[in-house]
């Protein structure tokens with residue numbers, strides 16, 4: 001009997017091995033038959049390919065780090081970041097968007113330290129103070145406000161003062177805005193053209209920042225230290241260690257203001273527009289904030305933990321950014337011939353990726369033109385929701401933007417009654433989108 005069981009077992013083992021071997025050989029044959037057409041890479045296991053590795057990294061939310069990045073490192077890249085000439089001239093040759101490879105990783109590392117969990121925790125009270133101070137100073141004395149201009153002024157203060165730790169003179173915002181106006185303008189330099197005004201403003205900013213950076217360096221070298229939580233100190237430390245140059249520090253300060261400014265303000269403005277058009281969503285969102293407010297003393301600031309409770313608010317903001325992406329996409333350059341669906345994108349050609357391809361696609365977002373924050377109750381397919389981009393160039397400030405949006409909404413909805421004064425206002429693109437009249441709203445302080 002024992003011999004029979006043993007031979008039955010050996011027979012099953014033999015059969016399964018034979019089947020697996022046959023599958024494996026067929027898989028190899030299939031692969032080699034089409035070998036000349038295949039891009040570089042592994043076929044993985046028969047039938048399932050590399051699906052297991054893909055799902056494992058996806059489940060731990062490390063799809064890029066564990067699946068995509070190692071393959072890019074092994075088989076090479078097809079595209080690199082490549083912005084228009086005017087943007088590069090105004091942001092500077094040394095900004096993160098122009099850096100590739102190791103230099104890009106080094107700069108991202110410095111920025112990520114400040115924008116990591118500990119850095120963000122320390123930023124929350126500073127941001128709360130800035131928002132409240134701004135609202136008290138500007139919203140309590142008027143009943144008509146330009147929401148878009150308020151959010152622009154506030155985002156500027158948050159990036160320059162809270163994130164970078166730079167105190168600025170009145171008028172500095174205006175100088176930065178003159179630079180930003182030229183970022184996508186034609187590169188024509190005649191007196192009065194957008195581009196030459198922007199270049200002049202860029203020179204003024206450079207002079208102002210050289211002073212700031214040198215003062216910070218002196219302060220840090222003489223042992224007075226910098227505030228480690230402040231991004232300027234991190235950048236200057238990198239400079240003292242010899243990892244980055246003074247030019248790199250300056251270009252990246254300008255880039256950070258550019259990256260945060262029109263984007264965050266537009267995201268906030270469109271979130272308020274959506275709330276005005278969907279009163280049921282507004283009620284749900286308001287309840288979330290009243291609950292958070294009721295758990296704190298009136299003078300107490302919000303904490304990072306509080307912002308984590310603003311789940312519905314974040315869904316509303318995400319849905320607003322899906323319908324109205326603050327950045328339409330970005331620029332790449334092919335560094336090898338790319339074969340795609342039978343076409344060739346020749347090496348050296350520019351490639352533009354856009355958010356619209358997936359954000360408005362029924363395949364990824366059911367009923368895509370409808371505003372429905374609850375769609376984010378369900379997970380979204382990887383690389384379908386892209387207001388912050390994706391992969392190695394994923395927005396380095398996405399968590400800061402999230403906090404900026406949530407904190408601003410909290411203080412506005414809990415402290416003011418507000419309504420849109422121009423509900424049919426057009427959105428203009430130049431080339432970034434903005435509300436054509438600055439989104440005027442009527443406000444009055446709430447009495448509790």
Ligand code: HEM
Nearest residue numbers: 097259260263264267326330387388389393395396397401
């Ligand atoms: C709602 C607000 C924001 C949106 C929609 C947004 C969107 C984006 C997008 C789409 C990219 C990728 C560009 C590409 O693929 O080439 C990007 C990159 C970047 N963003 Fe943001 N951004 C926002 C706010 C911010 C803020 C507040 C900061 C920091 C102060 C910031 C810093 C950056 C930086 C440094 C990069 C370059 C990353 C790299 O090249 O490695 N952004 N952003």
